[in-house]
Amino acid sequence: MQVGKRIFLKRELPDKEIVEGYKDLPTSNIADCMNRRGAMATRIKLMSSPTKEMCGPAFTVHNRPGDNLTIYAALKYCHEGDVIVIDNEGDNTRAVIGEVMMTWLRDQRHVAGVVVDGPMRDIDSLRNWDLPIYAVSTSPNGPYKEGPGEINVPVSCGEVSVNPGDLIVGDADGVVKVAREKTTELLPKVQAFHQEDDRKAESFHNGTGNIDWLDEELKNKDYKIIDDIYRP
Ligand SMILES: O=C([O-])CC(=O)C(=O)O
Ligand SMILES: [Mg+2]
Numbered sequence: 001m002q003v004g005k006r007i008f009l010k011r012e013l014p015d016k017e018i019v020e021g022y023k024d025l026p027t028s029n030i031a032d033c034m035n036r037r038g039a040m041a042t043r044i045k046l047m048s049s050p051t052k053e054m055c056g057p058a059f060t061v062h063n064r065p066g067d068n069l070t071i072y073a074a075l076k077y078c079h080e081g082d083v084i085v086i087d088n089e090g091d092n093t094r095a096v097i098g099e100v101m102m103t104w105l106r107d108q109r110h111v112a113g114v115v116v117d118g119p120m121r122d123i124d125s126l127r128n129w130d131l132p133i134y135a136v137s138t139s140p141n142g143p144y145k146e147g148p149g150e151i152n153v154p155v156s157c158g159e160v161s162v163n164p165g166d167l168i169v170g171d172a173d174g175v176v177k178v179a180r181e182k183t184t185e186l187l188p189k190v191q192a193f194h195q196e197d198d199r200k201a202e203s204f205h206n207g208t209g210n211i212d213w214l215d216e217e218l219k220n221k222d223y224k225i226i227d228d229i230y231r232p
Contacts, residue, residue, distance in 0.1 A: 007073055008152035011164035013057050014183045019081075019167060021187045023055045027169055027176040029194045033186060040134075040158025040175040044117060047126060047133045054132035054170035056083040056112030057180070058162050063149040065091030065118075068101075070149025075101060077151065080110040083168040087155035088118030094141035095121035106131045115168065115175055117157045132170055 022030070031039045059082035063070040066088070074084055084105065088096055097114070099122035105111045106129070113132035120126070120135040121142070152164040160177050162168070167178040178186055203209030218225070 004148040004150065006150050006153065007070075007077065008150075008164065009077055011057070011059070011152050012180060013165045014167050014180045018183050018187055019055060019057065022167060022169055022178075022183075022190070023053060025053075025169070025190050025194055026197075027053075027171050027173050029197060030169055030176050030178060030186075030190050033189045033193050034176075034178070038160065038176045038178065039173075040115070040117075040160045040177070042174065043136045044115060044134050044158040044175055045136070046170070046172055046174075047120065047123060047135050047138075048129040048131055049127065050113075050130050050132040052130075052132075054083060054113035054134075054168070054175075056081045056168060058083055058085045058164055058166045058168050058177070059111075060085050060087070060152055060155045060162055060164045061149065062087045062089075062151075062153055062155045063096060064144075064147060065089040066094040066096065066143055067146055067149065068096045068143035069145040069147045070151060071097055071101065071143075072145070073149075073151055075104050075109070078105070078109050078111055082109075082111050083170075084111055084114045085155060085157050085162050085168060086114070086116045086118065087157050087162075088116065091118055092137060093119075093139070094143055095119045095139045096143045097135075098122035098142075099125050102126060102129070102131065102133065113168070113170060115157060115170065134170055134175055 059078045116135040119137045119139040
């Protein structure tokens with residue numbers, strides 16, 4: 001089989017009920033429960049105006065930088081609820097997707113969202129869309145349609161390696177990946193962490209919380225508390 005032009009139609013998928021369970025959990029809590037890791041690079045920004053979190057299994061696309069023939073193949077083969085994850089090999093010279101393709105993904109495929117590690121275009125319209133769209137930047141330069149490229153192979157997106165079927169969650173803070181085989185064991189941890197985070201915020205709001213642990217921690221880390229002004 002010719003490596004570089006493979007389109008895999010099948011993926012191992014996370015349990016549907018488990019995916020549902022992640023739907024209202026903040027990406028920050030998910031990353032915290034993975035030892036504060038798993039988030040894509042900060043260059044990957046939310047470009048649209050969704051009212052709900054993005055959450056679904058990764059449908060991965062590895063395209064030739066600046067070329068979208070393989071993304072068109074993704075339009076054909078992706079499924080409802082997928083998050084399209086596009087590895088553009090760091091190219092930032094041309095948009096690889098825009099309003100026309102996004103319209104198909106939203107209205108014909110009902111995907112959960114799109115993450116592009118590269119530029120997109122037609123932002124004037126797409127910025128108001130409810131479909132979660134993440135990208136690095138915008139450019140009026142359009143893509144070529146030559147290939148090669150691959151679908152549903154491991155990709156790199158925002159410095160995070162993504163396997164087909166990994167869980168992708170995105171909110172206003174950014175995008176995080178949970179490896180498919182870890183989704184079930186991680187979910188109760190994130191749910192408990194989220195409850196505790198809410199409880200902490202409430203206790204800071206009503207004054208029952210405290211930061212009594214801080215003095216000891218600063219002392220252990222050799223901070224000096226200086227009762228004077230700074231003089232150069
Ligand atoms: O021309 C293209 O291939 C990308 C584009 O702008 C669109 O999808 O609207
Ligand atoms: Mg366009």
